[in-house]
Amino acid sequence: MAARDRILSSLRRAAPPGPPLPVLDRVGVSFPDLPARLGEAVAAVGGVMIRVADLAAADAALRALPVHRDARSVVSLVPGVGAATLDAAAVRDPHELAHLGLCVLRGALAVAENGAVWIEGASLPHHALAVIPEHLAVVVDAAAIVPDLHAAYARLDLPGRPRWGLFLAGPSKTADIEQSLVIGAHGARSSTLLLVG
Amino acid sequence: MGHPEAAARFAADVPRTHWHDQALWFMRVKRDRAAAQIPEWERLRELAQEIKAHTLSDLAGYLEQFERNATARGAVVHWAADAEEHNRIVHGLLAARGATRVVKSKSMLTEECGLNPYLEARGVEVVDTDLGERIVQFRGEPPSHIVLPAIHIKKEEIGALFHERLGTAAGASDPAYLTEAARGHLREKFLGAQAGITGVNFAVADTGAVVVCTNEGNADMGTSLPPLHVASMGIEKIVPRAADLGVFLRLLARSATGQPVTTYATHFVGPRPGSELHVVLVDNGRSDLLGRDPFRRALSCIRCGACMNTCPVFRRSGGHSYGVPVPGPIGSVLSPARDPARNASLPFASTLCGSCADVCPVRIDLHHQLLAWRGVLLAGGQVGARKRLGLRLAAWILATPRRLEWAGRISRLGLRLLPAGLAARLAGPWGRQRALPAPAAESFRTRYRRTHGRP
Structure with a gap:
């Protein structure tokens, strides 16, 4: 603990005066048509958005996609969407998910400005499910679209209930070789957002 | 070797220098495009500046708040005064669990601390998992850019490197093909790793979260499989509120690559069930800098x-x-x-x-x-x-209008009378790759007097 006390006391000694913490209630954007804007943003980050009326329609839309049809194994965390071949809750070691073909996730909210979807850690039997499958499908309610990240954090209320979660925007990607965009670096090679309602 | 000597070496390859220049300018253009799409961009920058300035005024308080909240959620917080202490803590955590195979996602702090060589010297295999970082690690080089570690390397060179290291086809340089090969190689490393080390983009005082942003998903792969996650961060990475992330995440990726947000922005709060999360807070000169x-x-x-x-x-x-x-x-x-x-x-x-x-x-x-x-x-x-002399001379000349006038007169005369080669040499490094301009017939001052009379 010697380091801790030394660091804290030297920080206190050196602390410069600073402005008050700014209030963030006056920033943000709005869009006339949130679902349309979300669709554009999802496309811009390399994903695909499909609008469906209800979960049954989401299921039908997903089953028609090659990522579902060709998947050797499917985990679905959204009851009724996708033909699950594996119960992730019964998997003890996430390493067993290494060859998972498709995972259907529940997105708690979607951000129209940047196409990101918030995935709650509590919705995942294993955190690896957000990154390890070859393909991802994320089911989000149309009522859960917020315009931007400010609105997203306001709705998530993380200080009230701190918890693991991630914003996921499209499939995994890299441009580390001569800035050529390549989809599917380590995580999902495709990401389909099923917008319900 | 100072920067001028090292830069001269780099710039000796003229076509490559142009290629590098253009590659980075392309990023700048993408950044401009992304910024222009946000009407309140400048307001966001001001807010970011204010949040950071405020945080620096009470860094100790926010670090303590972070420590309380992170600890309450089951993370273990460590404090390191310098690079050596950081490396010792990380190695201690690995050694206590017998971990000798480690995957690491991008962290400039661990570069600053020299963590890789420290661990390697103690028998730990550290695999950098960001594609660009893996490329420079194979080459035995440090990253040349904090976001684009391999921006200085051509795809043909990466193709040759991967042919040698990963057995890709000889002569292949297609980025999609090479990336796929790296994906297969690194997936094995992820699956075999006993611990994952990450950097930290933001640590949040009011929730105890550490937030890690990647496009590839390597931080998520590296932390969701092994039973130990060590997150190393400089103490300045703290933000007071989760809501502040709204400001910083809107700015970060747009400024870096022109993307609206990184693909993954993972908020780690405590360890996942059956695993451990350790956060190492590193000073290493930062508290000194705060006083300057x-x-x-x-x-x-x-x-x-x-x-x-x-x-x-x-x-x-x-x-x-x-x-x-x-x-x-x-x-x-x-x-x-x-x-x-x-x-x-x-x-x-x-x-x-x-x-x-x-x-x-x-x-x-x-x-x-x-x-x-x-x-x-x-x-x-x-x-x-030499530089001191030049600066002193410049200061002396610029101190009075009369000296400046005389210096101009001498330079114009020199440019007119001296052979071009000699004049260029007298201009110092500036003259090395430039043709010096033809001297003006008269100074601005003389011309002004001639056309407007004495001011």
């Missing part, structure tokens, strides 16, 4: 790399020419604080054009700081005799 006005503002940096992409010197000299883990304008402000003698040439690696400050998402006045460093280094005797 005006340089403390550099502690607001969120490591987006925008100042590098826009810098005319960086683009033409390459990240390695700076010889420090964080190169470019921000690195030239941070590094002299760490080691003034070794890094004395860096604040001079700038035209002071101010483009870095214009694109900085947290509005660090980088060019003012670079200028301020020059004064400090000059006063501290860390500037070479």
Whole structure:
């Protein structure tokens, strides 16, 4: 603990005066048509958005996609969407998910400005499910679209209930070789957002 | 070797220098496009600056709050005064669990601390999992850019490297093919790893979260499989509120690569069931910097790399020419604080054009700081005799209008009378790759007097 006390006391000694913490209630954007804007943003980050009326329609839309049809194994965390071949809750070691073909996730909210979807850690039997499958499908309610990240954090209320979660925007990607965009670096090679309602 | 010598070496390959320049300018253009799409972009930058300035005024308090909240959620928080202590803590955590195979996602802090060689010397295999970082690790080089570690390498060279290391087809240089090969190689490393090390983009005081942003998903792969996650962060990475992330995540990726947000922005709060999360808070000179006005503002940096992409010197000299883990304008402000003698040439690696400050998402006045460093280094005797003489001469000439007038007269005469080669040599390095201009027939002052009479 010697380091801790030394660091804290030297920080206190050196602390410069600073402005008050700014209030963030006056920033943000709005869009006339949130679902349309979300669709554009999802496309811009390399994903695909499909609008469906209800979960049954989401299921039908997903089953028609090659990522579902060709998947050797499917985990679905959204009851009724996708033909699950594996119960992730019964998997003890996430390493067993290494060859998972498709995972259907529940997105708690979607951000129209940047196409990101918030995935709650509590919705995942294993955190690896957000990154390890070859393909991802994320089911989000149309009522859960917020315009931007400010609105997203306001709705998530993380200080009230701190918890693991991630914003996921499209499939995994890299441009580390001569800035050529390549989809599917380590995580999902495709990401389909099923917008319900 | 100082920056000018290293830069000269890089710039000797003229076509490559142009290629590098264009590659980075492309990022700058993408950043501009992304920024222009946000109507309140400038307001966001101001907010980011205010949040950081406020945080620096009570860094100790926010770190304690972070520690309380992170600990309450089951994370273990460690404090390291310097690089050596950081490395010792990380190695201790690995050794206690018998972990010898480690995957690491990008962390400039661990570069700063020299963690990889420290662990390797103790029998730990550390695999950098960001594609660009894996490429430079294979080559035995440090990253040349904090966001684009392999920006200085051509795809044909990467193809040859992967042919040798990963058995890809000889002569293959298609980025999609090479990336796929790296995916297969690194997936094995992820599956075999006993621990994952990550950097930290933001640590949140009011929730105890550490937030890690990647596009590839390597931080998520590296932390969701093994039973140990060690997150290393500089103490300046703290933000007071989760809501502040709304400001910083909107700025970060747009400033870095022109993306609206990174693919993954993972908020780690406590360990996942059956695993451990350790957060190492590292000072390593930061508390000293906090006490130094005006340089403390550099502690607001969120490591987006925008100042590098826009810098005319960086683009033409390459990240390695700076010889420090964080190169470019921000690195030239941070590094002299760490080691003034070794890094004395860096604040001079700038035209002071101010483009870095214009694109900085947290509005660090980088060019003012670079200028301020020059004064400090000059006063501290860390500037070479030749440069000192030149600066003294310039100061003397610029001190009175009369001297400036005479200097102009002498220069015009010299340009007219001396052979071009000799004049260029007298102009110093400036004249090396430039044709000197034809001298004006008269000075502005003379011309003004002639056309307008005495002012």
